[in-house]
Amino acid sequence: APTIYRHDYQPYAYRVKSTRLCFELDENVTTVVSTLDIERTGTTPVPLILNGEHLELISIEVNGSPLSENDYRLDTETLTLFPESTSFSLQITNRCKPIDNSSLMGLYVSGKSLFTQCEAEGFRRITWFPDRPDVMSRFTVTLRADAKRYPLLLSNGNLISQTDLANGRHEAVWEDPHPKPCYLFALVAGDFDCRETRIKTAEGREALLQVYCDKGDLGKTAWALQCLERSVRWDEQRFGLPLDLDRFMIVAARDFNMGAMENKGLNVFNSAYVLADPDTATDASYEAIESVIGHEYFHNWTGNRVTCRDWFQLSLKEGLTVFRDQEFSADMMAASLPEKEAVSARAVKRIDDVVALRTAQFPEDAGPMAHPIRPESYQEIGNFYTATVYEKGAEVIRMQHTLLGEEGFQAGMQTYFRRHDGQAVTCDDFVDAMDTVYRARNPGKDMSVFRRWYSQAGTPRVNVSINHDAANQSCSITLSQRCEPVGVEKRRNPPVEKPPLHIPFALGLLSPEGTPIPLQNGSDTTDTLVLDLTEHTQSWTFKNVPGRPVPSLLRHFSAPVIVEYDYRNDELALLARFDTDPFARWEAGQELATRYLLAQVSENITNNAPELALLVETWQTLASDDTLSAAYLARALVLPSERILLEKCKPADPQAIVAARNALRAELGIALQDIWQSHYQNLSETLNKSSYAPNPLQAGQRALRNCALSYLVTGQPQKYLDLAVKQYEGATNMTERMGSLSTIVHQDSVQTIQKALASFYSRYENNPLVIDRWFALQATAASTDVDTVRSLMTHPAFTMRNPNRARALLFQFCLNNLKGVHSQAGYAFWAEQVLALDAINPEIAARLARAFDNWRRFAPAYRDAIETALKKIQAHPTLSRNVSEIINKALE
Numbered sequence: 001a002p003t004i005y006r007h008d009y010q011p012y013a014y015r016v017k018s019t020r021l022c023f024e025l026d027e028n029v030t031t032v033v034s035t036l037d038i039e040r041t042g043t044t045p046v047p048l049i050l051n052g053e054h055l056e057l058i059s060i061e062v063n064g065s066p067l068s069e070n071d072y073r074l075d076t077e078t079l080t081l082f083p084e085s086t087s088f089s090l091q092i093t094n095r096c097k098p099i100d101n102s103s104l105m106g107l108y109v110s111g112k113s114l115f116t117q118c119e120a121e122g123f124r125r126i127t128w129f130p131d132r133p134d135v136m137s138r139f140t141v142t143l144r145a146d147a148k149r150y151p152l153l154l155s156n157g158n159l160i161s162q163t164d165l166a167n168g169r170h171e172a173v174w175e176d177p178h179p180k181p182c183y184l185f186a187l188v189a190g191d192f193d194c195r196e197t198r199i200k201t202a203e204g205r206e207a208l209l210q211v212y213c214d215k216g217d218l219g220k221t222a223w224a225l226q227c228l229e230r231s232v233r234w235d236e237q238r239f240g241l242p243l244d245l246d247r248f249m250i251v252a253a254r255d256f257n258m259g260a261m262e263n264k265g266l267n268v269f270n271s272a273y274v275l276a277d278p279d280t281a282t283d284a285s286y287e288a289i290e291s292v293i294g295h296e297y298f299h300n301w302t303g304n305r306v307t308c309r310d311w312f313q314l315s316l317k318e319g320l321t322v323f324r325d326q327e328f329s330a331d332m333m334a335a336s337l338p339e340k341e342a343v344s345a346r347a348v349k350r351i352d353d354v355v356a357l358r359t360a361q362f363p364e365d366a367g368p369m370a371h372p373i374r375p376e377s378y379q380e381i382g383n384f385y386t387a388t389v390y391e392k393g394a395e396v397i398r399m400q401h402t403l404l405g406e407e408g409f410q411a412g413m414q415t416y417f418r419r420h421d422g423q424a425v426t427c428d429d430f431v432d433a434m435d436t437v438y439r440a441r442n443p444g445k446d447m448s449v450f451r452r453w454y455s456q457a458g459t460p461r462v463n464v465s466i467n468h469d470a471a472n473q474s475c476s477i478t479l480s481q482r483c484e485p486v487g488v489e490k491r492r493n494p495p496v497e498k499p500p501l502h503i504p505f506a507l508g509l510l511s512p513e514g515t516p517i518p519l520q521n522g523s524d525t526t527d528t529l530v531l532d533l534t535e536h537t538q539s540w541t542f543k544n545v546p547g548r549p550v551p552s553l554l555r556h557f558s559a560p561v562i563v564e565y566d567y568r569n570d571e572l573a574l575l576a577r578f579d580t581d582p583f584a585r586w587e588a589g590q591e592l593a594t595r596y597l598l599a600q601v602s603e604n605i606t607n608n609a610p611e612l613a614l615l616v617e618t619w620q621t622l623a624s625d626d627t628l629s630a631a632y633l634a635r636a637l638v639l640p641s642e643r644i645l646l647e648k649c650k651p652a653d654p655q656a657i658v659a660a661r662n663a664l665r666a667e668l669g670i671a672l673q674d675i676w677q678s679h680y681q682n683l684s685e686t687l688n689k690s691s692y693a694p695n696p697l698q699a700g701q702r703a704l705r706n707c708a709l710s711y712l713v714t715g716q717p718q719k720y721l722d723l724a725v726k727q728y729e730g731a732t733n734m735t736e737r738m739g740s741l742s743t744i745v746h747q748d749s750v751q752t753i754q755k756a757l758a759s760f761y762s763r764y765e766n767n768p769l770v771i772d773r774w775f776a777l778q779a780t781a782a783s784t785d786v787d788t789v790r791s792l793m794t795h796p797a798f799t800m801r802n803p804n805r806a807r808a809l810l811f812q813f814c815l816n817n818l819k820g821v822h823s824q825a826g827y828a829f830w831a832e833q834v835l836a837l838d839a840i841n842p843e844i845a846a847r848l849a850r851a852f853d854n855w856r857r858f859a860p861a862y863r864d865a866i867e868t869a870l871k872k873i874q875a876h877p878t879l880s881r882n883v884s885e886i887i888n889k890a891l892e
């Protein structure tokens with residue numbers, strides 16, 4: 001497949017002033033008539049190139065006259081015309097086959113309904129069009145379909161008319177007043193229930209908010225509608241951005257490749273991010289729904305009103321919108337709690353986001369798919385909806401927020417919208433807006449060094465050294481940054497020179513007794529100072545530091561970097577006990593546990609390993625600290641995940657990681673039995689006093705209660721398994737039920753496991769989202785191996801064609817069951833499933849294909865077996881462009 005380069009960008013040679021689409025919808029064969037009002041931008045004639053794939057051409061007319069085959073060129077991916085005049089009307093009639101479309105890109109069938117997914121390049125599967133985000137057009141859409149099968153016909157914008165037609169068909173006409181690129185086009189046709197509310201926007205406009213779902217699911221849409229209304233309010237209040245539509249619709253789809261899609265005024269969602277009630281959704285699902293609904297809604301400004309010039313700029317909308325949804329969730333959590341708890345609620349959200357970044361993005365940035373947040377090249381854009389573009393992209397926005405402060409950042413956003421509303425722009429345009437404000441507020445400084453974050457891949461390392469001068473009571477801190485070559489850079493000769501980045505590095509100092517040392521900041525003092533690291537090495541000196549301090553580093557994770565500082569173990573224990581920054585405090589405990597666990601795995605890292613006793617003591621101190629919220633404790637007391645540990649283990653030894661982590665969980669379960677029991681007891685009493693609500697306070701309490709249960713059962717299964725069974729049987733909500741079921745499934749009593757799984761299945765057999773959980777739980781269970789997964793694949797409820805189901809069983813096994821998958825049989829199974837999925841849905845297959853991206857880091861026996869499996873995939877004769885890009889890069 002050809003490689004597309006960012007530097008080859010050329011503006012499109014034509015404008016599409018208006019687009020009229022008329023659909024004769026039918027799941028077998030849909031006919032599309034597209035009428036485009038086209039104008040050339042330059043003075044000399046140039047070919048008009050339109051994208052189109054898997055389409056059947058019926059006719060082409062220019063200004064009402066049919067073209068003959070000699071007048072155009074048609075190949076598998078493009079239709080080329082040779083217009084002489086500067087402006088003309090082009091009408092194309094074509095057919096497509098929704099029923100045969102298993103890729104879920106373009107127009108496809110889900111259940112009995114029809115949906116579209118056009119981002120990034122799905123519109124070309126509907127009709128021929130300039131399928132690129134910088135071609136914006138005003139859309140009018142006519143939908144015709146059988147009135148019984150498809151009573152609801154939805155598209156973007158405003159409903160202009162609805163008419164009954166002959167032969168039991170009907171028609172709806174929609175007009176979107178906002179010019180948009182075709183990736184934001186959507187249609188939905190089907191029979192749905194709808195929950196709605198009318199609101200008045202801050203500008204005084206009336207707007208209708210609607211959530212559509214399959215018949216029978218209406219009872220599970222209340223939370224989604226609340227989240228939508230809260231999103232509207234939050235964007236008005238914090239960003240001053242109003243809803244610009246009379247009607248905003250969300251439709252839940254069972255079959256969907258990603259989380260959701262921000263089509264203008266008609267968001268299509270994976271039903272997993274819409275449907276919730278206490279009996280079927282966990283606290284984590286409620287939280288995820290809030291965040292995804294916020295995310296898609298916030299795209300209305302950051303993505304739709306101002307969109308991307310080309311797909312290399314994807315982070316322009318995705319990084320910014322993830323930052324906005326993270327802040328939305330943090331504000332929502334904090335708002336529901338008293339002020340004291342609000343600080344820790346924000347820290348909990350930050351911890352969760354950083355864990356997600358380290359789980360998915362750090363490995364990506366160290367592997368064969370490493371790319372800057374604004375990639376330089378790609379073969380298949382679908383492969384670049386990555387943790388780097390999204391999550392690291394959000395960190396890059398967050399650093400700009402840190403450099404400018406809330407007020408300065410909002411001023412930068414206003415500048416951005418003032419300059420670019422209604423345009424398709426670049427990441428540089430965004431930073432230009434922020435830089436204008438930054439320069440005005442920081443004379444003599446600019447963001448030129450900061451911009452390198454957009455073009456440099458790899459996770460930078462910041463090395464910290466401290467020099468304390470006891471005589472002068474001063475302390476100097478030296479920060480040095482470096483970023484190793486990653487991905488293709490490793491093979492460059494001469495080696496790539498990576499210039500320094502602008503890293504806002506938040507730091508505090510603690511006395512050897514654990515009290516905060518005030519740091520001079522201009523004429524004030526502060527506990528936390530943000531240092532501007534812009535060179536390879538810089539030093540700062542602090543006065544009035546009597547003893548050698550313990551540094552609290554990268555507070556609130558102020559930059560997406562890895563910190564290197566040679567802490568003594570007792571210093572980490574001190575930070576875990578006393579640090580006033582909740583993020584750095586959590587980090588210290590996790591680092592202590594990581595050191596202990598890695599030392600169990602590899603004999604050569606024993607020089608700085610803590611004693612088990614220090615770990616137990618630290619966990620005990622944390623678990624008994626009643627100033628900490630339950631939600632925070634649940635994060636602080638859980639050990640670093642297997643995947644995060646694997647990332648730090650050299651060479652990576654998955655089976656040893658699993659064994660070491662389980663052993664430590666059992667040790668802590670036994671050693672702190674009394675504390676776990678008392679938490680379990682107290683939290684049960686507290687939770688029993690009120691009915692279920694998906695609020696952060698209760699969610700934290702349930703999380704800590706499940707954490708305590710899991711430690712108890714892991715430590716002494718014979719003594720505490722009954723407690724888990726009791727919780728399972730008496731559960732009044734899904735969080736309790738899943739917490740206990742997952743504890744049951746991860747121990748050894750086969751009979752208890754089978755009984756609980758059977759009861760769960762029969763209770764929820766008609767709820768697909770819960771059956772996904774049932775598959776996922778078994779996929780990750782300690783006893784599950786390839787044979788178990790194969791047998792689950794023969795279950796009548798399993799299908800590869802539904803992405804949620806494939807993710808629940810295959811992805812969960814391959815990505816999150818290290819014990820089960822890391823064997824020759826596991827890798828062979830993975831290769832087989834990548835190929836099977838590729839024939840159905842290349843976007844999904846390519847994601848599974850990335851499971852062992854970092855195979856070269858593994859210990860030799862694992863490495864060789866993964867290489868064999870990768871080569872098997874590579875040798876397959878009909879790989880999609882998606883999978884072949886991933887596998888070729890992995891083997892390069």
Ligand code: HT7
Binds near residue numbers: 120318
């Ligand atoms: N902007 C949306 C991207 C998306 C997508 C991309 C490729 C294939 C299917 C897809 N579905 C949605 C999602 C978002 O970031 O909001």
Ligand code: ZN
Binds near residue numbers: 295299317318321
């Ligand atoms: Zn997005």
